[in-house]
Each structure stands twice: as structure tokens, then as C-alpha cells.
Amino acid sequence: MKNKRINMVCLIAGTRNTGKTTFVREKLMHRHPKKVLVVDTFDNPVWSDVPELDASLLPRWNRGTYRYWSSDTAEVMANIERHIYNALLVFEDATKYVGAKLTEDVRKFVLDSKQKNLDIVFIFHSLTDIPRDLVRISDTLTLFKTGEQAGNSLLRTKYPEKVIRAMPVIQDSSNRHIHKTLNIGA
Amino acid sequence: MNTEELDEIDLGQTLTEPTQERGTEESEERAAIDPEDFTEEPEEEPWDDEPEENGEPDNEKADPKDLAELMVLFSDLGQTSFFSHTFRKRFLKRFKPEDRKRFREMETMDIPEPRELEEKERWLFQEVQRLHRELEEIPYTEGERDQLSRSLAEVIKKYNIRLTPEMMLLGNVLMVFGGRAFKMYKA
Numbered sequence: 001m002k003n004k005r006i007n008m009v010c011l012i013a014g015t016r017n018t019g020k021t022t023f024v025r026e027k028l029m030h031r032h033p034k035k036v037l038v039v040d041t042f043d044n045p046v047w048s049d050v051p052e053l054d055a056s057l058l059p060r061w062n063r064g065t066y067r068y069w070s071s072d073t074a075e076v077m078a079n080i081e082r083h084i085y086n087a088l089l090v091f092e093d094a095t096k097y098v099g100a101k102l103t104e105d106v107r108k109f110v111l112d113s114k115q116k117n118l119d120i121v122f123i124f125h126s127l128t129d130i131p132r133d134l135v136r137i138s139d140t141l142t143l144f145k146t147g148e149q150a151g152n153s154l155l156r157t158k159y160p161e162k163v164i165r166a167m168p169v170i171q172d173s174s175n176r177h178i179h180k181t182l183n184i185g186a
Numbered sequence: 187m188n189t190e191e192l193d194e195i196d197l198g199q200t201l202t203e204p205t206q207e208r209g210t211e212e213s214e215e216r217a218a219i220d221p222e223d224f225t226e227e228p229e230e231e232p233w234d235d236e237p238e239e240n241g242e243p244d245n246e247k248a249d250p251k252d253l254a255e256l257m258v259l260f261s262d263l264g265q266t267s268f269f270s271h272t273f274r275k276r277f278l279k280r281f282k283p284e285d286r287k288r289f290r291e292m293e294t295m296d297i298p299e300p301r302e303l304e305e306k307e308r309w310l311f312q313e314v315q316r317l318h319r320e321l322e323e324i325p326y327t328e329g330e331r332d333q334l335s336r337s338l339a340e341v342i343k344k345y346n347i348r349l350t351p352e353m354m355l356l357g358n359v360l361m362v363f364g365g366r367a368f369k370m371y372k373a
Contacts, residue, residue, distance in 0.1 A: 005203040027198035086207055117205050140197055153365045154358070157259050161328035162193055181197045 007114045010121045014144025019177035035087035038067040041096050058083040086117040094122035095129050102133035132158050139185040160184050253349040254339035256357045262326045267368045269324045277317050
């Protein structure tokens, strides 16, 4: 029998209009089996074509692609933790959920993701926005143009060498939508 | 730089691979959400398994590592500034004064076609590139940083050196300004 893969925690970093949403739609959502939930803090027009899922239906959701949005991030996290299994979760503008430093709740949620069969994608606008603790427990980083420099000392201590090496390659490219997905897991 | 060097992966392909299903058994058999049928369902069983933790509170185990990383970063900034300056000085000493002047000029120039330069200019350009390559290798590598941070974290833990938020802020401020000051100095 073929071995099942373990679940993944994926980071995406890129400034506006670099193709993050397109990447998530075309490369991740359409290829992920069964359940995809896009989580946002407002009725984001970028995802308007994806049907909304009311919080009351979360416990009974077992198929399809939906989006779930609410400005109450604590409630969103609590509902997701309680009801969501076997899915791909996409946290749009994840800074609103994880903050500058990873809270114990979110850390536990991420560490529990394998037990709940959750693949998680956190989308950020820059590498600086991603908390150091989240980098440590993530498996991949998909890097788009962020406008940040590889010489930035804080980034050099936060990310593996290969990320720092990829930064100028991406930054110097004339292709606005260039991106590279790097394995940053231990 | 090629894909192998960066350890690039196809995330979309990876996510198509199957994972181990979790949750209640009946979730396998449920149909897609029917907007007409919202009858109550039994709640999901809570999971008993705990994530991998050693029982130590997070803030206590995070501090030594953060402090160690900060200190290693400082030492990296210091050694990079010192050795870059010294190396550059020694490197430039080998040139005649007029070549040195031209060398400095070439450092600031954008030369898209170095092959079109005259022989001496081309040699100088290659030396500029060689110096920059050597300078790029002065900062700690990721492996060295990890190794130093780990050892230092053990020492910090042994002597119970605590990191207050003020110290952390001061350290980060100094580091940010230090990096910029070094850049200005190099300019």
C-alpha cells in the first residue's frame, strides 16, 4: 500500500499583485482533494466567486470549496479548531490571525493540524510579517516578490539560507509573478 | 541558480497526494452540504493526543534560544564589519594608486558587457567581482549560526540568563541600526 503523506503547513509571502491568489487557486485549491476552506476577515471581492459557508454549517461541511469570513478572528479560530477536519485551510492575510508573535492557541492549532488531517496555507504580504515561531514549524515557503532585501539581518536569522539565496533571484526577475516554493521543514 | 540548489518543490503536486483521513467515521459517508437539510449532527469527538511538547512553559524555553540568536547576530554583524573592512583594505593594497582609483569607480558602475572592456579594465572588473564574492562569504552561514546559537543557548540556560522584553527591543534596535550604519560605512 502506498504511504500516505503527512500534512503540511505552508507559508506564502508576497506583496500585492504578485500572483499569490492565482497560485493558491490554480496550484493548490484545484488540486487538493475534497475540502478547501478559504478563511478571511472580510467579504473579500477576490474570493467572491467562492460560495460562503455560514459558521453554523461548519460542523456538517464534508465536501467542496467554500469561504468562511468574519471580523471576529478569535471566534473564527475557535470554530475552525472545533469543527474542521480533513481539509485544506487557506488563511488569507494571515497576519490578522497569527499576529506578530505566535500565540499559544495558534501554535497548538498548527501543531494539532496533522492529527486533524489539515493542510494549512498562511498567506502574508512580506517575510517580515511571518512570526519566527511559525517559520520553525512550517514545511514550505512559497516566495513571491516582497520588496525585501536579502541583506536584511532579521530575515537572515529567521529563514534558512536557501530562502535568503532565493530572494535576489526573485527580486531581480523582470517577471512580476515569479515565485519559488522551498522546503523549509526540519 | 537552478532549482536543485534551492531545493524547490512542486507544492501543488505534493498536495494531490493522499493523507490519512481523520475525524468521525460517519464523516466519510455524509453527502455534501444540503441547504435544505440542517438537522442536528453529533459533535466531533475531541482528540486526546497532545502535540509534541516537553511540558515546559513556552516562554521559558523560547527565551534562551531567542537571546542566543540575537547574540549570534550581533557577533555576526561585528565580525562581518571588521573582517570586511580589513579584507577590503588588504585586498586594495595590492593595486597601484591609479588602479585602486579605477577599481573603486568600477565598483559603482553597472557593466552589462564586461567582455567589451579593454584587457586591463576587464582584469580590474574581474578583481571587483572576486572581492565581492569573498566579502559575501564573510557572514556566518546558516549552519554556523545554528551551531553557535544552539551552543550559546545551552550556556544561557546553564547560567539562567533571562531576556527581558526591554533587552530584546534594545537588541533588535541596535541590530537594525547597526546593519544600516555598516551599510553607510561601506558606501
